[in-house]
Amino acid sequence: MIGLWKRWRRTAGLALLGLVLLLDMLLVHHQYSLHMQEHPGALLRISGERDVTGELVKGSVFVQDLWLREGTVTGLSLEFATYGRASRAKAQVRFYREKDLLGEWVVPGSEIFDNQARRFDLEEPVRVADGGERFRVVVRAPDGTPGNSFSLYRTKKDLYREGALAEGTFTEETLTEGTLAKGTLVEGTRTEGAAASTDLVLEVYQSGYPGVKLSFLLLAVYTGGLYLFFCLYAGGFPKKMRQAPLERVVFALVLVLGTGYMFVMPPHSAPDEPAHFATAYAYTDRILGQPACDEEGYVYVRPEDMVYNEAQKNPTAYSYQLFWDHFLSRAGDGEKITFGSRMLNGVWPVAYLPQILGILLARSLRLGGVPLIMLARGMSLLFYAFCSYQAVRRMPFAKGALALTVLLPMSLELGASCSYDSMMLALSYLFSGQVWSCIYEKERVGWRDWGLLTFIAVLVVPLKIVYWPLFVLCLLIPAAKCTSVRHMWAGRACVLGGGLVSMLAVRLYQIVYYLTRTSFHAAKGQWQGISLADVLADPAMGIRLLAESFRSQGDFYLSTMVGGKLGWLDTEIPDYLVYGFWLLLLLAAVKVAGERQYVQTRERLLAVGASAVSVLAIFGVFLLTWTAAGADHIDGVQGRYFLPLLAILLPCLRSERIKLRSDPAGALLAGAVVLHLFVLWAAFQINLLR
Numbered sequence: 069m070i071g072l073w074k075r076w077r078r079t080a081g082l083a084l085l086g087l088v089l090l091l092d093m094l095l096v097h098h099q100y101s102l103h104m105q106e107h108p109g110a111l112l113r114i115s116g117e118r119d120v121t122g123e124l125v126k127g128s129v130f131v132q133d134l135w136l137r138e139g140t141v142t143g144l145s146l147e148f149a150t151y152g153r154a155s156r157a158k159a160q161v162r163f164y165r166e167k168d169l170l171g172e173w174v175v176p177g178s179e180i181f182d183n184q185a186r187r188f189d190l191e192e193p194v195r196v197a198d199g200g201e202r203f204r205v206v207v208r209a210p211d212g213t214p215g216n217s218f219s220l221y222r223t224k225k226d227l228y229r230e231g232a233l234a235e236g237t238f239t240e241e242t243l244t245e246g247t248l249a250k251g252t253l254v255e256g257t258r259t260e261g262a263a264a265s266t267d268l269v270l271e272v273y274q275s276g277y278p279g280v281k282l283s284f285l286l287l288a289v290y291t292g293g294l295y296l297f298f299c300l301y302a303g304g305f306p307k308k309m310r311q312a313p314l315e316r317v318v319f320a321l322v323l324v325l326g327t328g329y330m331f332v333m334p335p336h337s338a339p340d341e342p343a344h345f346a347t348a349y350a351y352t353d354r355i356l357g358q359p360a361c362d363e364e365g366y367v368y369v370r371p372e373d374m375v376y377n378e379a380q381k382n383p384t385a386y387s388y389q390l391f392w393d394h395f396l397s398r399a400g401d402g403e404k405i406t407f408g409s410r411m412l413n414g415v416w417p418v419a420y421l422p423q424i425l426g427i428l429l430a431r432s433l434r435l436g437g438v439p440l441i442m443l444a445r446g447m448s449l450l451f452y453a454f455c456s457y458q459a460v461r462r463m464p465f466a467k468g469a470l471a472l473t474v475l476l477p478m479s480l481e482l483g484a485s486c487s488y489d490s491m492m493l494a495l496s497y498l499f500s501g502q503v504w505s506c507i508y509e510k511e512r513v514g515w516r517d518w519g520l521l522t523f524i525a526v527l528v529v530p531l532k533i534v535y536w537p538l539f540v541l542c543l544l545i546p547a548a549k550c551t552s553v554r555h556m557w558a559g560r561a562c563v564l565g566g567g568l569v570s571m572l573a574v575r576l577y578q579i580v581y582y583l584t585r586t587s588f589h590a591a592k593g594q595w596q597g598i599s600l601a602d603v604l605a606d607p608a609m610g611i612r613l614l615a616e617s618f619r620s621q622g623d624f625y626l627s628t629m630v631g632g633k634l635g636w637l638d639t640e641i642p643d644y645l646v647y648g649f650w651l652l653l654l655l656a657a658v659k660v661a662g663e664r665q666y667v668q669t670r671e672r673l674l675a676v677g678a679s680a681v682s683v684l685a686i687f688g689v690f691l692l693t694w695t696a697a698g699a700d701h702i703d704g705v706q707g708r709y710f711l712p713l714l715a716i717l718l719p720c721l722r723s724e725r726i727k728l729r730s731d732p733a734g735a736l737l738a739g740a741v742v743l744h745l746f747v748l749w750a751a752f753q754i755n756l757l758r
Contacts, residue, residue, distance in 0.1 A: 279392035338485035397436025452483035455494035468733030477631025525567030595696035629707030
């Protein structure tokens with residue numbers, strides 16, 4: 069029996085793993101089916117940052133135009149506001165297709181609840197005609213009086229460019245005739261609270277999302293393919309894969325797994341991605357000789373590029389439907405409209421070079437909004453994969469630790485996004501591999517080596533000034549490896565000075581502003597912020613906030629460093645997957661028997677010291693920009709900001725006291741692939757059920 073178990077235990081383990089994956093997929097599908105019964109799929113969703121309209125009273129009417137391209141309409145929903153009190157006025161809602169009244173509903177004031185969406189179902193589904201049709205929502209309060217009625221929610225920005233919102237007094241004929249234009253009213257006078265360049269927060273829905281079924285199928289095939297490859301690898305095949313250099317395996321895994329994250333996490337779901345996309349797009353406008361921004365700094369884009377905007381930064385099933393609806397879309401490059409995000413200041417265009425190339429290529433090929441942003445993301449992922457390959461290839465030891473850092477869920481999500489964090493992380497990992505190589509492996513450090521380190525410093529430091537201390541590791545490069553002492557000091561000066569000069573050239577104004585301002589509001593709200601003068605006057609306050617941040621938020625930092633909360637911290641991955649990645653990282657940091665002990669005490673102390681200074685700088689930045697006076701900890705810090713430090717610190721954990729018999733890098737990467745499959749399905753499930 070024991071012999072039989074030894075023979076078949078691997079097969080049994082793989083079969084059990086496959087069964088768990090299959091059950092996980094079936095569970096996600098079942099939960100989504102139940103969810104859709106309560107929350108029908110949206111044909112159109114207008115959302116984002118919102119505000120209330122003026123209170124509806126007798127005689128006033130809100131009219132919202134909608135344009136639907138395809139699908140079957142089964143109803144709509146609106147969000148009401150009552151200012152925390154009960155509404156005594158009833159709401160009358162009408163829904164038109166052109167001049168045809170599709171449905172009319174009257175809701176008593178007692179059934180209108182504050183800050184809640186109300187569904188209005190059609191008795192008969194309505195199929196949208198080929199080529200699209202105009203629909204119109206009309207809302208009244210026939211018996212509304214000031215102080216006893218309700219309001220509606222509207223967007224703060226004009227995110228839905230195909231329709232318009234108007235408020236005023238209308239005759240029955242004008243309610244169904246003509247098309248509202250942005251900034252105009254039809255036979256009405258706009259009252260206080262209405263905005264001609266915004267839209268009502270609403271949803272027009274149908275019975276389901278056909279595109280989500282396709283997403284299910286493709287993700288299942290993707291998962292099955294990776295699982296099959298894992299089984300072959302566990303069984304000893306393919307031999308070429310087992311014998312391939314680790315950097316090639318990492319390059320392939322970054323592209324394969326990164327593509328999975330690129331599709332499971334829809335456009336603009338990465339942290340601050342809308343602003344980064346807008347900035348990269350603005351640079352392409354300038355390259356093409358076109359206006360980049362309007363007077364307020366909002367970026368000009370093609371109308372087709374508004375398919376995804378800030379309203380989709382928290383992805384739902386509707387985000388996947390939008391993706392497949394516009395996956396093969398085409399667009400011209402003529403008329404422009406403004407995107408919902410401003411261009412970021414103080415960022416060099418080279419920080420977005422991969423994204424700029426992708427956007428330019430898409431615009432030259434007249435590709436639509438979804439192909440454009442996916443091509444920008446794809447170019448970003450390709451650059452990240454290339455730098456990851458070079459980083460692992462150069463790393464003289466602890467290659468597995470660096471490889472797993474590169475392949476963390478958070479690293480891959482950022483690497484496959486339009487954020488400049490993709491380039492920052494890629495170059496930070498490359499710096500780690502290059503500097504350890506120069507310290508321990510290379511027999512001669514030439515100007516090419518110093519040039520690469522300088523190039524990385526010049527690009528990374530202006531993006532994240534808090535990482536400048538990490539570049540002091542170049543001081544560990546032995547003088548004996550340089551042609552002369554002058555050569556060594558010149559190289560060090562280029563690395564440290566280049567980073568410092570580029571930081572001052574790009575960020576000097578912002579640095580001076582943040583260090584000298586005294587009265588301001590913290591970024592997270594309307595509370596008075598903490599200035600440098602406040603910290604200097606009460607240093608104990610800063611120390612207390614720092615200590616309390618580690619005490620109360622330490623688990624949050626460790627979780628978000630790996631990717632426990634993807635997206636805008638709204639896609640929470642199960643803890644057991646987070647623990648799994650940390651276990652793999654720690655195992656990868658263990659020394660292998662027969663391997664030379666590289667990191668000595670002096671190098672370890674400098675690496676830890678430089679990382680500690682960067683940590684203090686990270687907390688200092690958020691103390692002076694995000695934290696409100698009276699806060700109990702420093703606000704805004706996330707684990708992803710420590711990823712460049714992780715690539716420096718993990719090699720320092722290797723010790724002569726703890727050793728492994730053989731290099732586990734291949735097995736650890738295989739384990740990471742399995743964990744990624746569960747992470748992708750967990751993120752997919754959260755997005756579908758949101």
